[in-house]
Amino acid sequence: MKKKGEFLTCLEVLTKSSEFLGRKGVPSPKCDSEWIVSSILKTKRMNLYLYPDEIIGEEKLNEIRSMIVRRGKREPLQHILGSVNFAGLVLKCDGRALIPRPETETLVEHILHRLPPSFDKAILDIGTGTGAILAALCSSLPSSVGVGLDQSEEALSLAKENLKDLNLQSRTQVRKLDWNLQKVSEEGVGLVVSNPPYLKTEEWECAETEVKAHDPKIALVAGEDGFSELKKIIDISVAVLPSGGMFALEFGTSHAEKISKSLSSKFESIEILKDLSHYRRFSIARKC
Ligand SMILES: C[S@@+](CC[C@H](N)C(=O)[O-])C[C@H]1O[C@@H](n2cnc3c(N)ncnc32)[C@H](O)[C@@H]1O
Structure with a gap:
């Protein structure tokens, strides 16, 4: 230079x-x-x-x-800068967890449009990664409390740092849990939110170097059709949420039909919502 x-x-x-x-x-x-x-x-x-x-x-x-x-x-810009802007917050960002994506900011916006600012129940963020969703929701809902679950100790250490940096440590906790091995049993939950792994193996194989070499694969890939982990999160939500509780989920571009079908027997007011690229990407529903 x-x-x-x-x-x-x-x-x-x-x-x-x-x-x-x-x-x-x-x-x-x-x-x-x-x-x-x-x-x-x-x-x-x-x-x-x-x-x-x-x-x-x-x-x-x-x-x-x-x-x-x-x-x-091709190291991601966010890792080089050490931070990412997410929903108006600055979060620490490194290889310990997935870089939060702009789509997920849209999910946070959809949730906040549907909850009163006085919302005072517990928010359960399943697969919390950097803690981005939990941090954004708890920052905007000052009477809420929150729990972030993840199987990755590295991700949890980053989430904990982010929540502390944002002064949210007194209202939030993060806990290690593998939803394939352990039961989720939280009380007082008013909202379950999750952005679980949902890429097909072939989609991950076609991803850019930034993603393949620097985002944890376990945060992104969910088997052949990308649906397996989404189904597990729906089942956990059914078990954890009381009647009227809100469920908010991010999923892949090919999953909307299957998600609607899987939600239909246990949830009502089911909405399928689009991301900024007009892909059907989220669902928000209320437990029956
Ligand atoms: C797509 S990332 C989402 C991270 C963050 N919520 C976000 O939106 O940026 C999925 C997260 O789920 C976690 N995860 C994957 N499988 C899991 C399992 N079986 N039990 C618990 N957490 C899991 C990963 O470690 C990862 O942090």
């Missing part, structure tokens, strides 16, 4: 970084370069273009270079 004795301006660094990432096949090279440069300069992305001629010193240039090289090797 910099030859000996040469200095680069902010705009030059952005241009060279973006060209480098483009050559490496990174999908959003300009945007990712902006995130990296702005994180090192500790400024907003917009400011990079307000002061394009600012000279970037050697130390910062080296930091930017090392992050751009990592991104060029």
Whole structure:
């Protein structure tokens, strides 16, 4: 990026970084370069273009270079920055858990549109990962309490850090539980939410390097048709929720029919909702 004795301006660094990432096949090279440069300069992305001629010193240039090289090797931007924006929160993000996805922010929005701000029951987040859903819901519902379950101790350690950073530790807990081996028995639950693994093996095989090499496979893949874990979560919800309790689930693009069918005998007011790309991606229902 910099030859000996040469200095680069902010705009030059952005241009060279973006060209480098483009050559490496990174999908959003300009945007990712902006995130990296702005994180090192500790400024907003917009400011990079307000002061394009600012000279970037050697130390910062080296930091930017090392992050751009990592991104060029297709390490996810969120791991390089160490954080992700989710539903208005900044969460710590690393290889211990799945990077929370924008689709899941839409699920959180759908839930919050259907609950009163005074909601004061327990929220059970099954397969909590970074704790993203639990953190977003408990932040917006100040009278709620929450429990996040996951089989991955690494994910739980990250979720715990996130909930503490957001000052939610007094209202939330995380617990290790494998839903294939242990019974879920929580009391006072008013909402069960889950974004379980739902990819078919073949879908995971076609995923980008960022996903295959850096997201935990166990967080994403659910056998041949991707439906097995969804069915288990529905069964757990039936057992845990009282009549009138809310169930909210994220699933794959091919699962909507099967989900409706599986919910129909034990739930009412069943809604199938779309994500921002217009795929049927979520269901929200009330326990009969
Ligand atoms: C798709 S990730 C969702 C993470 C987070 N809720 C989110 O939306 O970003 C699914 C999570 O379920 C967990 N998981 C998978 N199988 C499990 C099992 N049998 N028991 C408990 N947790 C499991 C994974 O460790 C992972 O954290």
